[in-house]
Amino acid sequence: MIRDELDRSAGHDATPDLGDGLAARVVHARHATRGAAGNWLSCFSSCCRPSRHDNATVAGSPSMASQTKHDNEHTKELPFNRADISQKLKTLIEGLDSICPAVSELIKTYPTSVPAPMKRPATSSVITQKKLNGRDAIFHQTIDEMLKCGTHHDHTENMSVLPIVGPGDIGKTTFTQHLYNDNRAKQHFTAFGWVCVSTNFDVTELSRKILKSLDANGSEGSIRDYDKCELDQLHKFIQEKLKSKKFLIVFDDIWEHDSSKPTSTKSFSKGEWEKLLAPLGMGETSGNMVLVTTRFPKVANAVTKGTNQVDLHGLEPDEFWEFFRQCAFSGTEDDNDMEILTDIAKQIAKKLKCSPLAAKTVGPLLHKNPTRKHWRQILEKEEWLKQKDGDDSIIPALKISYDYLPFHLKKCFSYCALFPEDYKFDMLEISCFWDSIGIIDSNGKNDKTEDIGSRYLSELYDNGFMMKGDDNHYVMHDLLHELSQIVSSAECAYINYSSFRADDIQPSIRHLSITIKDKYIESFKGEMEKLKDRVDIRNLRSVMIFGGYRSIRTANVLKDTLNQILALRVLFIFINSPDSLPHNFSKLVHLRYLKIETLWRCEVCIPSTVSKLYHLKFLDLKSWGGNDYNLPKDFSRLINLHHFLADEEFHSNVSEVGKMKCLLELKEFHVKKGTLGFELAQLGQLQELGGELCICGLENVNKEEAVEAKLKDKSNLSKLRLVCGTEHGDDILDSLEPHSNLTELSIVNVGGGLAPSWLGKNMHITNLDTLHLDGLDSLECIDCPNLNELPLSSCSGSSAEETNTMWFPNLCRLEIRGCPQLSLALVPHTSTLTYIHLNDTILTLDNDVCFQGYNGALAFQNLGYFEGIYSTAYIRHMSLIDFQPLHSLQKLLINLEDCECEDTFFRGLDEDVNVVVFNSIKDLGLYHFSLTRKVLSNLFKCFPALHGLSITSKESNEEVTLQIPSSCSLRYINLWDCKNLMLPVNDGVGLGNLTSLESLTIGDCGNIFSQWYSHMGKATQTTSNPFPSSLSKLYIYKESSIYSMALLSNLTALTSLRLEDCYNLTKDGFNPLITSSLKELSIINSGSVAADLLAEMATMPEVAFQLEHLEVDSISAALVAPVCSFLAPTLRKLSICGDDRVKVFSDEQEGALQLLTSLERLSFYDSDVLQSLPEGLHQLPSLTELRICRCPGIKSLPKKGLPSSLEKLSVSDCSSELEEQSKIFQEEKNKRFEEERERQSESD
Structure with missing residues (x-):
């Protein structure tokens, strides 16, 4: 083992696993020194780099006691050369000796005394920025919060603390200055104080500052010299001054620092804060307010009292642009340059990420020299990131927090x-x-x-x-x-695939990440070649590749660059073929973390050599898109693996998983009868197993084998799912009793059977909060005081009606399906329930209740926490009055189809005086009911806070006018099948008073515009319109009562317009300006409107169109040269749907199509007469997707082929000839891809 360890260290220039002792701290010290000395120290690391020939050394695997004899027979013992090892150690020591003098000199420059506290600029209550840009909404909301604190009858505190938190220099102090000096605040409060806290949280000193500020702001009481007073005296003075005052005091810029560091300042703590506030809370008045500004969320959470904190982030884009424009433009710019300067400024603004500080920093840089050259230089070189001086520059201001x-x-x-x-x-x-x-x-x-x-x-x-x-x-x-x-620039390099320069990267880096885009860029290869010469790739510790790519050239460049990596600890890699891995992948024995991503359905598999990465602790395959989920047979050799982040399919394929004793999670384990390595006893060896575990195939084990799983010993398991496929003995589940720490249990018993005995009266799993039982023949009511979720399915013999209804006192979710013999007591029996579903349809919606065909009693008094109620079939005994106790209800969707008791439901709505009111409901949907004048007239009294309204009506002979109060804040309205509903003219207001309305759908109503044309006499010009100009989305479907576009002439904010099956519609009164903001336009089966509108739009060159998606039913309307010319810059998607006139494309139409150089998606739908596709499709440079659906007349693809950029060809419900050609095209494309990859490999 010593030989192996020495050989690995020598052969791979790899720092050993240092642990947590002195060695680790030495490495940390090296990092800190490099950060202090900058590039000066980076050159020293080259002294310890290995020689070139070291790369040939091959590392051996560590000996493993658990390996079988068969494994040992095939393990080759590596040679041990004592002289070679000695020489390598000598070289390393000499390299370290050469560094020591320089490091010693550097250490001498570090002060040994306690460092001086960081100096922060002092602040005051005087407004430094006259206008508070872009914060109007949150400013008024905060003022309202300040003034109403202490006025609630349930408010027991006489003082509230409102923290304002956000990143450094985001504008917290400026925001607070405006709050402090607002006229409403001046009138509301009678005593004021402003204290700049900064980094020294000294309670005594801050108390002095409070008193001095109160005196300076005219507080009553004698003025003293507080400098010699002790804390007790100071607090008594504060209490005396504020005894009968309603005060507003600001503590600005509170910092928290590491209390373990030696420092001369005192750090913020919750105890010290409460000590500081003690005298402020002793007054006789209520409604007192303390404002705190800080960049630390931890401080904000500690001080909050009686309020919700204010989070300040960057400005909204429009607000930021207005502020930035004021900072950048002086008003003296040349009129001829103004348009270009504005365009450059907008590009710079996008890079500034809506930061007010960035606007104040970059604005003056532009302001002093308003020329194109200067502004472009600032844009291209990002000058604002290079400024070093002053706390008002961006990076120095942020670095204060970092330091x-x-x-x-x-x-x-x-x-x-x-x-x-x-x-x-x-x-x-x-x-x-x-x-x-x-x-x-x-x-x-x-x-x-x-x-x-x-x-x-x-x-x-x-x-x-x-x-x-x-x-x-x-x-x-x-x-x-x-x-x-x-x-981190001395150690880390982040490369943006499309814009990086190798010369900007420091040679000393040890960690490299690359973000890739699919499109290959020619300069990428050259810059990566430079990078190899500049950086020693062998010494890299991390290589991280983000983003997917199909380009073979990109893959080859990356593979070539990473050819020599040996010492990696971290590798994030994207593979699109078996050859995508680095050449030395099998030699990366020091790798600790491996993450592999693939294309969706890519024909790749896990490399067999992954089993040689013996030190691997983390393997991430969450983004695996390949079809192959098989693992190497010896995968269990990864005995150091802690986390295997992958789908269940991977987890269930680990053979002999019991060898991987460090493994912390195994999502799924399949017991395979007669297959070595998949016995249930494998789980018994994984003592550290936690998280979730699903065990399938339990029908393949007996009681003795079940005991060997040792589930009761696995204290880290939180979720357990036991699945039995067919009939089995009931003692199997009895032998799989889990640890008492389990919080979620699911038992799926396909073959039927009894619940395990450990779920009975003597149950010890008292921490369960979710229990799912499926297919059990009997269920005994159990004592689960913490249970909050209970799904029951196919439990045939269960009954709960006669039991104590408080058996699950904390139940939050109840889901019952397929249990026809289950009878329940009053539902719900506890007020903690936040989800109920009864019957067969499951809606996975939190805080909602869904009823379908349930006729039992409902305890509405226990539904106070519910936010939504859905009824897919009407419940007879339910009425609006029943919903009054539901104070949290926000969404109500009721289907009254096949209901004979509408009067019961609308009880409370049809009253003239005592109408029930729901102030909390934001979304209302009423479907298949009889729309009457009385119901509609009281609807908005009953629901005054609606944001969304959806109505589907039954047929009725009673004409109803849709009149909505101007006080409504509706954002969307959907009206379907409302045959008796009409929009009122009312002197031309209609829905025009709903200025908050953003989206409107009108479908198959028939008469909704009839009053308007009676009023206009079918005029093409009108001075009034039925819709508000704020509307951004409009969809009108199958509406015969609309005759002209004049009704839409004021909708200049539209981003989406769909007109479908409006057979009587003409372009009369059309205002082309309504298309200026459109991103989506769809006109189907509406006469000649599509051709007329597009032709008129093409005559307006001064309008900057933004149209990205066009859907029409006429080829001759869309493929016209003038139309395609103005659509070309922005159009990404073109759909032709239902054209029954064009059989083949004319030369003019072919030419017009070629103008659409930005087109990415082209679709042809529902055309019975179209016989061919455009022949020039192969010339569309950006086309990536072609769809052909239900076009039986098209027999073949274009003779000249399809563009090389095409990635997806979809053909459905077309001729067999076309579908066959589509398959051949895909096969040939895959073949060309393989051939190109082979050519690239040979050339390299």
């Missing part, structure tokens, strides 16, 4: 530079990464990697370096990502 981080967090943050912008950091992934590169420090404890990583990630969040995103992920602000790249 204050503890050392371990600095390293964690800096290595985040290797991930792309806007990357969603998963806790487990980033923990495995940090561990693999050696910056996870367990301090001698046995903490798991993911626990330490989670703590580090949480600390970065608490310090403002991470933001919480969706789905438990973390994200990093773009400017902080820029900072991470700057501070």
Whole structure:
């Protein structure tokens, strides 16, 4: 073993696994020194680099006690050359000796005394920026919050604390200055104080500052010299001054620093904060307010009291552009250059990520020299990132926070530079990464990697370096990502495939990441060649490739660049063929973390050599898209593997998994009868197994074999699923009793049988919160005090009606399907329920209840937490009045089809005086009911806060006018089959008063516009319109009562317009400006409207169209040269649907199609007469997808072929000839791909 270890170290220039002792700290010290000395120290690392011939050394595998004799017979013992090893050790020691003098000199420059506290600029309450740009909404919301605090009858505190938190220099102080000086605040509060806290949280000194500020702001009481007063006296003075005052006090810029560091300042803590606030809470008045600004979420969470914190981030894009424009333009620019300068400024604005500080930094740089050359130089070179001076520059301002981080967090943050912008950091992934590169420090404890990583990630969040995103992920602000790249530039390089220059990368790097785009760029190969000459690839510790690609040339460039890698600890690789792996992949024996991604349905398999990566701790195959889920037979040799992140198919294929004793999760295990390596006893050897586990094939085991799984010993398991395929003995489940820590249990018993005895009265799994039982013949009610989720399926002999209804007091989710003999007591029997589904259809919606054909009693008083109610079939005894106790209800969707009791349901809505009111409901859907004037007139009184309304009506002879109060804040309306519904004219307002309306769908109503044309006399010009100009999406389907486009003439904000089966519609009154913002336009079966509209749009060159998707029913309307010319810059998708006139494409239409150089997707649908495709398809340079559906007349693909850019050809419901050619085309494309790859390999 010693020989193997020595040989591996010598042959691979690999730092050994240092652990947590002195060696690890030496490496950390080297990193810290390099950060302090910059590039000066990077040259020393070359002294320890291996000689060229070292790469030929082949590492051996470590001896493993658990290996079989057969394995040992095939293991070749490697030669041990004592002289060679001695020489290598001598070379290493001499290299270290040469570094020592320089390092010693550097260490002498470090001060041994306590470092001076960081100087932060002082702040005051005086407004420094007159206009608060882009914060109007949140500003008024915060003012309202400040003024109403303490006014609620249930508010017991006389003081509230409102923290304002955000990244450095995002504008927190400016925002707070405006709050402090607002007239409403001045009138509401009677005493004011402003205290700049900064990094020294000294309670005594801060108390003095409070008193001095109160005196300066005219507070009553005597003015004293507080400098010699002790804390007790200071607090008494504060209490005296504020005894009968309603005060507003600001603590600006509170910092928290690492309390373990030697420093002359005092750190913030919850205890010290409460000590500071003690005299402020002793007054006689209520409604007092304390504002706190900080860049640390941890501080904000600690101080919050009686309010919700205000999170300040970057401005909205429109608001930022307006602010940036004010900073950049002086008003003296040359009119001839104005358009170009504006365009350059907008490009710069996109790079500034909506940061107010960035606007204030870059704006003056542009302002001082308003010329094209200067502005383009700033854009191309990103000058703002290079400014070094002043706290008001972007990077120096952000780096202040970085410098204050503890050392371990600095390293964690800096290595985040290797991930792309806007990357969603998963806790487990980033923990495995940090561990693999050696910056996870367990301090001698046995903490798991993911626990330490989670703590580090949480600390970065608490310090403002991470933001919480969706789905438990973390994200990093773009400017902080820029900072991470700057501070790690000596060790890490992040390459953007399309724009990197090798000369910008420092030779000392040890970690490299590359973000790839599918399109090959010629300069990429040349720059990567330069990179190989500049950086010693053999010394890289991490190589991370993000993004998928199909290009063979890209794959070959990467493979060639990584030809010599040997010492990797981390490898993220994308493979699109078996040849995509680096040449030395099998020799990467020091690899700790391997992540492999593939194309979807790619013909690749897991490389057999992965079993040789004996030190591998983390294997990530979550993004595996290949069809092959087989693993190497000797996969279990990876005895150090902790996390195998992959689908269940991979997990279930691990043979002899019991050898992998470090494994922490195994999603699925299949018991295979008669197959060596898949016995249930394999699980018994995995003592550390946690997370979730599914065991299938239990019909293949007996009681003795079930006991060998030792499930009761697995304390880390949280979820367990037991699946029995056919009949078996009931004692099998009895022998699979899990540990009491289990929180989720599922038993699927296809063959039927009894529930296991350990689910009975003496049940010890008291931590269960979810229990799923499927196919059991009997179920005994059990005592599960923590159970919050209970799905029951196909449990034929169960009854709960006669039991105590509080058997599951904390149940949150109840789901019952296929249990016809199950009878229940009152549903729900507990107010904790947040989801109920009864009967056969499952809707996986949280905080919702779905009823289908359920006729039992409903306990509405226990549904207070529900947010949505869905009824797919009407419940006879239900009425609107019953929903009144549901104070959290936000969505109500009711289907009244086949219902004879509409009057019962609408009880409370048809009253003239005592109408029930639901202020919480935002979305209302009423389907298949009789729409009457009375119901509609009270609908908006009953639901005053609606954001969305969907109505489907039954036929009725009673004409109903849709009148909606202007106070409504509706955002979308869907009206279907409302034959008796009409839009009112009412002096031309219609729905025009709904300024919040964004989306409107009208389908098959028939008479909805009839009053408008009676009013207009079918005029083509109108001074009023039925819809508000705010509308962005409009879909009108099968509506015979619309005659002209005049009704839509004011909709200039439309982004999506669909007109389908409107047979009476004409273009009369059409305003081309309504198309200026359109991104999607669809006109189907509406006469000649498509051709007329497109022709008129083509005559307006001054309009900058944004149309990306066009769908029409006329080839002759779309493929016209003037139309295609103005569509060419933006059109990405063209669909021709239902053209029954064109048989073959004319020369003019072929020529027009060639103008669409940006077209990516082309579709032909539902054409019985079309006989051929355009012959010039092969000349469309950007086309990636071609769809042909239900076009039986097309017999073949174009004779000249299809464009080389085409990635997807979809043919369905067409002629057999065309479908056969489509298959041949795909096969030939795959063949050409293989041939090109082979040619590239031969040329290399």
